[in-house]
Amino acid sequence: MTVGSDRTPLDRSFFDRPVLEVAPDLLGRVLVRLTPQGPIEVRLTEVEAYDGMADPGSHAYRGRTERNASMFGPPGHAYVYFTYGMWHCLNLVCREAGVASGVLLRAGEVIRGQELARTRRATARKDHELAKGPARLATALGVDRELNGIDICAGPKAPLSVLQGAPAQADRVRNGPRTGVGGEGATHPWRFWVSDDPSVSPYRAHVPRRRNGSASPTKLDAKRRGA
DNA sequence: CAGTCGATTCACT
DNA sequence: GTGAATCGACTGA
Numbered sequence: 001m002t003v004g005s006d007r008t009p010l011d012r013s014f015f016d017r018p019v020l021e022v023a024p025d026l027l028g029r030v031l032v033r034l035t036p037q038g039p040i041e042v043r044l045t046e047v048e049a050y051d052g053m054a055d056p057g058s059h060a061y062r063g064r065t066e067r068n069a070s071m072f073g074p075p076g077h078a079y080v081y082f083t084y085g086m087w088h089c090l091n092l093v094c095r096e097a098g099v100a101s102g103v104l105l106r107a108g109e110v111i112r113g114q115e116l117a118r119t120r121r122a123t124a125r126k127d128h129e130l131a132k133g134p135a136r137l138a139t140a141l142g143v144d145r146e147l148n149g150i151d152i153c154a155g156p157k158a159p160l161s162v163l164q165g166a167p168a169q170a171d172r173v174r175n176g177p178r179t180g181v182g183g184e185g186a187t188h189p190w191r192f193w194v195s196d197d198p199s200v201s202p203y204r205a206h207v208p209r210r211r212n213g214s215a216s217p218t219k220l221d222a223k224r225r226g227a
Numbered sequence: 228c229a230g231t232c233g234a235t236t237c238a239c240t
Numbered sequence: 241g242t243g244a245a246t247c248g249a250c251t252g253a
Contacts, residue, residue: 085246
């Protein structure tokens with residue numbers, strides 16, 4: 001048995017640390033999703049850290065609401081939110097209750113249950129696209145708001161858990177700005193990924209949505225951005 | 228209470 | 241590279 005095959009779930013103390021330590025430490029580890037149809041396992045290749053209420057890019061920035069409540073809860077729990085009217089994204093909550101830190105799981109390689117994942121991700125052309133992107137990862141794993149707030153350190157039978165395994169080699173980890181995050185938070189290099197892995201999603205800068213232009217949308221938008 | 232827009236993805240040009 | 245899809249949480253009046 002190699003070190004990397006330890007299938008003990010990570011315990012709560014793993015997540016009760018600064019989120020900038022936890023995020024890169026999650027890369028290479030295996031996320032396990034148990035469903036009635038069977039298990040799906042994903043080797044994590046891309047994550048983003050959201051560092052408490054002082055982080056302008058975080059859902060917790062403007063304080064606790066009904067949606068982000070689980071982010072303010074104890075570590076080792078899931079924070080699942082619904083976005084763009086059709087997608088879900090999965091975070092793992094870090095730090096003690098009240099601190100509101102979390103790691104967004106952005107991408108990974110499906111290493112078990114590919115067929116099951118493919119039934120939910122029929123448009124994926126290649127296997128490495130099954131969980132290439134945060135909403136794709138949640139879709140492939142069958143994660144929705146029913147899992148919001150659940151304990152991911154409840155043992156091997158939990159609907160969601162992360163195996164001890166072994167983290168990615170430190171010299172394979174890269175970091176840079178977070179995808180789709182604008183404003184002040186855009187400069188923090190808190191996105192972490194495994195170098196040269198095909199399951200890592202492409203970086204995209206934040207794009208403010210266009211308004212309902214009355215006269216000349218393109219000109220107005222250009223003016224807006226320049227201003 | 229109406230308007231805005233999102234930690235995105237997909238189809239199409 | 242651009243725009244549509246789609247809905248509910250959040251914001252400010």
